[in-house]
Amino acid sequence: MPDPQPASVYDLDHKQEAETLATFAVLVDNEPGVLHRLVGLFAARGYNIESLTVAETDRNAHTSRVTIVTRGTPHVLGQIEAQLEKMVSTRHVQDVTRDPNGLERELALVKVKSTGADRVEALRVADIFRARVIDTTHESFVFEITGAPSKIDKFAELMRPLGLVELSRTGVLSITRGAEAF
Known part of the structure; x- marks a missing residue:
């Protein structure tokens, strides 16, 4: 057969x-x-x-x-x-x-539900990754982070144990360095 x-x-x-x-x-x-x-x-x-x-x-x-x-x-x-x-x-x-001049970036919105020490740690991690707080309540944050997809993957990985509840990603955008057009 x-x-x-x-x-x-x-x-x-x-x-x-x-x-x-x-x-x-x-x-x-x-x-x-x-x-x-x-x-x-x-x-x-x-x-x-x-x-x-x-x-x-x-x-x-x-x-x-x-x-x-x-x-x-x-x-x-x-x-x-x-x-x-x-x-x-x-x-x-x-x-x-x-392409050695290739650049890739992605934007993500990351919702984290946390209180107490986890809340403080979430803010500390966000600061290290240069993520911005775009919304906050007493129980949650929404962070905005931009960077290479691997950076966003790592940020999400570190936020999971701190209460990550939702992640929305734009998908990868790309462009090349230099003066030449696409």
Whole structure:
């Protein structure tokens, strides 16, 4: 009996290559259906989207910037980049992760319910991470934190034992250093 087809590209054996995260910035035409086709490209091939942000960048040029974080082997990530470039509505694709000038940031709102010593410790941790208090009650705080996704992960990890009850993240935004445009 033949081997069954893999359910996704992640089931294929690519010489046991290690998976890594990659951030792609994609400049696309700002028109109906583009995001649907982009997400469909990922779904049809079994690629997972770890983070997705989309916003109009130039009303006159009718363009939007899509930032996608995904995971895969170098082979899979190369396939993803090639497929993104083939989309009719795509104007430009950039792998920000491989660009030495690449910057990534994310914003998160973090709600922590705590009293007593835990409340004081939550404020101390927030100060260390340069998180701002944007709302407070006698029993809770809402912090705003901006930084690399790993910074937000660590902040959330430290807040969990102090009473983290809710976390809302924007998804990754990316840009490159320097004077050149995307």
